[in-house]
Amino acid sequence: MLRANPVTNALAIEARNSRELAEHRAQWQYLHNLHPELGVQALRNTIPSIYAWLYRNDKAWLMAKEQTFVKPAKVEKHPIDWEARDSRLLSMIRTAYEAITGLQRGPVTTTELYARVPMLSSCLENRNRYPASRAFLSTVLRRSKSKVLHDHVQCGKASGFR
Known part of the structure; x- marks a missing residue:
């Protein structure tokens, strides 16, 4: 209808x-x-x-x-202690590095460190955070590369090659 x-x-x-x-x-x-x-x-x-x-x-x-609603009170956000986080991450990286070097003779790779410290990649996304951890990583990874080169040079000297 x-x-x-x-x-x-x-x-x-x-x-x-x-x-x-x-x-x-x-x-x-x-x-x-x-x-x-x-x-x-x-x-x-x-x-x-x-x-x-x-x-x-x-x-x-x-x-x-x-517009008639009461605005909820602002929640105090606790500031993040980046130094403490950096210290904890550095400790985890050092532990992983020592475990890796104890198991093998070759260089330590970033892949091995990422495998042992899964949160490492996400922590390092922001370049302004974790300065001590970054410094340790660059030192360790540079040392690993130079150690490999040094070992190859030593092997070459021992076998008479230059």
């Missing part, structure tokens, strides 16, 4: 839309009144479907309501 009469159909759709709008607004306001201490994000996380529906279908009203 509704589809036969386009005017009646349009009125029915509009009535359904306004009813849904009123229901979702009422649910959001009820939730806000139930938890006035929560900020928008915390309330949104409680029932995300209501927020999503209002955001898609009644964004202007939702944004106006968000």
Whole structure:
């Protein structure tokens, strides 16, 4: 019957839309009144479907309501002690280096160090962090390369090649 009469159909759709709008607004306001201490994000996380529906279908009203919310208190973030992290990473690298050199005679490679200290690659992504660990790594890896060259030269001298 509704589809036969386009005017009646349009009125029915509009009535359904306004009813849904009123229901979702009422649910959001009820939730806000139930938890006035929560900020928008915390309330949104409680029932995300209501927020999503209002955001898609009644964004202007939702944004106006968000202005009435209490802003949550700023959480004090503890500063990161980069020196302590560098010290711990350096200790892990040294332990790995000593374990590798104890097992083999050849040079220590970055691959072996990464295998023993899995977090090493992610720690070294930021070039401004972990200066002591970086210095130790460059010294150790340079020493390993020069040791290999030195061993080859010594082998060459012993066999009479130059």
